[in-house]
Amino acid sequence: MSEQAGLPAVKGPLIYRQSIWTRVTHWIWAICLFFLLLTGLQIFNAHPALYIGQQSGFEFENAILEIGAVNTPEGPRGRTTVFGQTFDSTALGLGVSGSAERPTFTGFPGAVTIPSYRDLGTGRVVHFFFGWVFVITMFIWFLASFINGHIRRDIVPGPADIKGVPRDVADHARLRFHHGRTYGPLQKLAYFGVFFVLFPLIVLTGLTMSPGINAIAPWMLDIFGGRQTARTIHFIVMLLLVGFFIIHIVMVVAAGPINELRSMLSGWYRASPGTPTAEGDKP
Amino acid sequence: MSGILTRRNFLRGSAIAGSGLILAGCDQFDFLGSKENQVRKVMEQANVLTYQVQRRLIGAQTLAREYSASEIRQGQRPNGSVDPSTAEYVALRDSGFAGYKLKITGMVEQPLEFSLDELRNMPARSQITRHDCVEGWSCIAKWTGTPLGPILDMARVKPEARFCVYHCYDNIQRTLSGDILYYTSSDLIDAYHPQSILSYGLNDQVLPVSNGAPIRLRIERALGYKQPKYLHTIELVDSLAAFGKGKGGYWEDTGYDWYAGI
Numbered sequence: 452m453s454e455q456a457g458l459p460a461v462k463g464p465l466i467y468r469q470s471i472w473t474r475v476t477h478w479i480w481a482i483c484l485f486f487l488l489l490t491g492l493q494i495f496n497a498h499p500a501l502y503i504g505q506q507s508g509f510e511f512e513n514a515i516l517e518i519g520a521v522n523t524p525e526g527p528r529g530r531t532t533v534f535g536q537t538f539d540s541t542a543l544g545l546g547v548s549g550s551a552e553r554p555t556f557t558g559f560p561g562a563v564t565i566p567s568y569r570d571l572g573t574g575r576v577v578h579f580f581f582g583w584v585f586v587i588t589m590f591i592w593f594l595a596s597f598i599n600g601h602i603r604r605d606i607v608p609g610p611a612d613i614k615g616v617p618r619d620v621a622d623h624a625r626l627r628f629h630h631g632r633t634y635g636p637l638q639k640l641a642y643f644g645v646f647f648v649l650f651p652l653i654v655l656t657g658l659t660m661s662p663g664i665n666a667i668a669p670w671m672l673d674i675f676g677g678r679q680t681a682r683t684i685h686f687i688v689m690l691l692l693v694g695f696f697i698i699h700i701v702m703v704v705a706a707g708p709i710n711e712l713r714s715m716l717s718g719w720y721r722a723s724p725g726t727p728t729a730e731g732d733k734p
Numbered sequence: 735m736s737g738i739l740t741r742r743n744f745l746r747g748s749a750i751a752g753s754g755l756i757l758a759g760c761d762q763f764d765f766l767g768s769k770e771n772q773v774r775k776v777m778e779q780a781n782v783l784t785y786q787v788q789r790r791l792i793g794a795q796t797l798a799r800e801y802s803a804s805e806i807r808q809g810q811r812p813n814g815s816v817d818p819s820t821a822e823y824v825a826l827r828d829s830g831f832a833g834y835k836l837k838i839t840g841m842v843e844q845p846l847e848f849s850l851d852e853l854r855n856m857p858a859r860s861q862i863t864r865h866d867c868v869e870g871w872s873c874i875a876k877w878t879g880t881p882l883g884p885i886l887d888m889a890r891v892k893p894e895a896r897f898c899v900y901h902c903y904d905n906i907q908r909t910l911s912g913d914i915l916y917y918t919s920s921d922l923i924d925a926y927h928p929q930s931i932l933s934y935g936l937n938d939q940v941l942p943v944s945n946g947a948p949i950r951l952r953i954e955r956a957l958g959y960k961q962p963k964y965l966h967t968i969e970l971v972d973s974l975a976a977f978g979k980g981k982g983g984y985w986e987d988t989g990y991d992w993y994a995g996i
Binding site for chain 1: 761763764766767774776777778779780781783784788791792793796797798799801805807808809811864866867868869870871872873874954955956957985988989990991995996
């Protein structure tokens, strides 16, 4: 906080907190997730509906989300149905977007898809390219972080972390952050959820949509409850990752963007005053 | 510490982050839609990687999942061409496909022709499988037909042949310079796969026009655009360059990946 508030407080030590593996994989993922999200929405727009089960119900009902448009006396309106509840989604750009004179009829608006116009083929090319980069980066991260102790030290929450959750929640609510040598309890829980739950889930549900992978690993269809359910889970995990991203950015800003960015670029992180120094620290 | 300043920073930062999200889309990446773009060409190599990895991972004989009859809960959703209008096809359809011939040509020792009755009298296979459209939807149906592999063996495929090109009757696209006819292609592994059948039956009925009558090839470990309808000729070749724009199929020529196993 001292840096942000500009108050002459005793500085904590400058510690080398982020290894080169953490930093490089972090930024590769940032680029991957950007393209995967925007091309994913392009792919979704080819059939803007989600179902539960093996197949899509055209003559029976198993959709949990449908985005479309209807004509009304006031012009075309976006219509979205979630779990049977239909609402007008024009204001969100879902179903109809663009100007009143030249409306575009897509699930998600072109502002959040790559390409901005409808092009499923290109969306798939870019999505699968970054899918590969994402997965390879994930393997490198898991291997490096297991070997250098990042997973054990910073990611997997221990009993002390679990006990520290209520206090950490209270500190976060007051925007009071402790910059320690390792991550705080909520940080650990968040990253653990991303690395051990969301990342594997989004990759596996993506692969479950592949008819080729279905042949060699039909059990994946069973654990996810069918290809269409896998597609739905893939979408929901996307929403959770977007939620994580928003909180992540907000926390970086709240906790001191200069310090946080420096640690993710150079590895060096200014700990809170009073943090005991250790070998390798800089003043 | 100064709570007011922190909160202001917090709000300002959140606003910046929020506007970044909105600006993220736009059209800066529309150049990737151009087939000639070098960045796109590099990215397309990921699909070659997917193909090679899946071919090494998945056995040539490994079957696509087959479902029970109770999973057939609706008719097979027609998509793409549903009623071809070429004179040749209309004449065939109006005669009940009496004059239909399926031709095996190209790099074979013995070019062959089969009438619809001949195909129906050959050993048959029925399979209840899931059809996955590239758009994202799926539909389960029962397909009945004769396996393609033994037919290729009868024609004695030459060793230099690497692909099957599937030529179809349907004019998927009409342009000022004439009709564009549907075609697609596969490697010989998909062609010889036990579930690759020349289907003439759908859900225990004669295959209807909207689903590809009289013959539709099923390649069950690939997406829907690898299930060519209104099929009339299977040509064995060592290169796909001579057909369409050289990408191996109608949809492939418009920018879809050739393998279609994902």
